[in-house]
Amino acid sequence: MVQYAQALDASFAALSDATRRGVLERLGRADASITDLAETFDMTLTGMKKHVGVLEQAGLVTTEKIGRVRTCKLGPRRLEEAAAWIERFRELWDARFDELDQVVEELKKRSKSR
Amino acid sequence: MVQYAQALDASFAALSDATRRGVLERLGRADASITDLAETFDMTLTGMKKHVGVLEQAGLVTTEKIGRVRTCKLGPRRLEEAAAWIERFRELWDARFDELDQVVEELKKRSKSR
DNA sequence: CGCATACTGAACCATATGGTTCAGTTTATG
DNA sequence: CATAAACTGAACCATATGGTTCAGTATGCG
Numbered sequence: 001m002v003q004y005a006q007a008l009d010a011s012f013a014a015l016s017d018a019t020r021r022g023v024l025e026r027l028g029r030a031d032a033s034i035t036d037l038a039e040t041f042d043m044t045l046t047g048m049k050k051h052v053g054v055l056e057q058a059g060l061v062t063t064e065k066i067g068r069v070r071t072c073k074l075g076p077r078r079l080e081e082a083a084a085w086i087e088r089f090r091e092l093w094d095a096r097f098d099e100l101d102q103v104v105e106e107l108k109k110r111s112k113s114r
Numbered sequence: 115m116v117q118y119a120q121a122l123d124a125s126f127a128a129l130s131d132a133t134r135r136g137v138l139e140r141l142g143r144a145d146a147s148i149t150d151l152a153e154t155f156d157m158t159l160t161g162m163k164k165h166v167g168v169l170e171q172a173g174l175v176t177t178e179k180i181g182r183v184r185t186c187k188l189g190p191r192r193l194e195e196a197a198a199w200i201e202r203f204r205e206l207w208d209a210r211f212d213e214l215d216q217v218v219e220e221l222k223k224r225s226k227s228r
Numbered sequence: 229c230g231c232a233t234a235c236t237g238a239a240c241c242a243t244a245t246g247g248t249t250c251a252g253t254t255t256a257t258g
Numbered sequence: 259c260a261t262a263a264a265c266t267g268a269a270c271c272a273t274a275t276g277g278t279t280c281a282g283t284a285t286g287c288g
Contacts (some may be wrong), residue, residue: 005132016126018119021199028206035234045235045278054275068234068285074207079200085135087199092142096188105273131246149264159265161247168245182255182264 004081007059010081019043020051024060024074031073055093118195119174125196128172133157134165138188140172145187 012068014020019041026032026040038048052072059078063070129135133155140146140154152162166186169175174194177184 005135009130010136012126012130013275015196015199016123016130018123019120021122021203021275024203025206028203028209033234036146043276044239044278045212045277048277049236065235069201071187072233077207079204079207083197083204085199086193086200087130087216089135089138089142090197091190092139093188093191094192127245133246147264157246158248160249160267162244163266179265184265 007078007081007084011060011078012056014054016059017051017054020055023048023055023072024049027074027077031071033071035069037072050106055060073083121192121195122173122199125174125192128168128174129196131165131168134169137162137165137169137186141175141186141188145185146183147183149183151186 011091022041026037032040034045034049034052037052038045041048044053052061052063056063056075060075061072062075063072064085131142137151140151146154148159148166149164152159155162157165166175166177171175171188173189175186176189177186179185180224
């Protein structure tokens with residue numbers, strides 16, 4: 001259960017940066033080298049490499065170095081867990097709000113009778 | 115579009131901590147005071163207050179202080195955006211993998227004809 | 229070989245994060 | 259009124275994050 005939590009930590013943390021979300025979208029269109037990505041997001045090679053490292057660590061991206069070039073591509077579908085967490089939580093959330101809706105209805109009735 | 119990105123940053127960042135995810139789940143069951151939450155997660159009041167602050171900042175939680183007690187409850191459904199981003203991305207992801215399947219097929223054909 | 233390309237690693241920097249303690253303030257309650 | 263409870267804010271700490279520069283290493287190409 002702890003590992004599961006850590007995986008979620010890593011996934012959500014990886015998604016919490018706009019540049020990294022952009023990289024994921026970019027890689028959704030086509031594989032790219034570090035240089036490609038660095039240029040697209042106007043950043044140094046070193047900086048982009050760190051972002052890719054974070055994504056790779058989270059399992060969202062895989063990379064392979066062939067010759068001089070490291071090619072980045074989308075990794076296995078690690079977002080399933082994150083999506084599942086949100087989904088599970090939304091159900092809970094909805095249940096909670098349904099409860100609140102009832103309270104609101106109750107208040108409306110009361111204000112009318114005043 | 116920038117605000118939208120920042121909202122996503124905040125949502126995902128808020129979810130990237132196991133304690134905060136736990137707080138959300140806890141609040142899904144019932145509203146709670148800072149003291150309640152601090153005890154549940156074995157943490158100082160001050161520490162918990164910071165976590166609640168992060169969740170509130172991200173719009174995932176709202177709080178109201180009545181008398182001495184600040185009551186925390188789930189906020190408006192801010193996770194919709196986050197869920198939507200992941201969902202949109204998953205479609206892209208699936209498309210990408212389908213595409214790759216096609217490329218693989220293409221390569222198989224070529225290698226046969228060579 | 230010689231040079232350019234593509235990446236890598238170390239070091240550095242400013243700021244953020246996750247936590248603490250300690251010293252208040254405000255609000256019950258006996 | 260006195261004391262306890264519940265929170266708040268400031269200060270501090272260690273570590274992480276997001277970025278840079280600089281100095282390499284490894285590879286491809288003419």
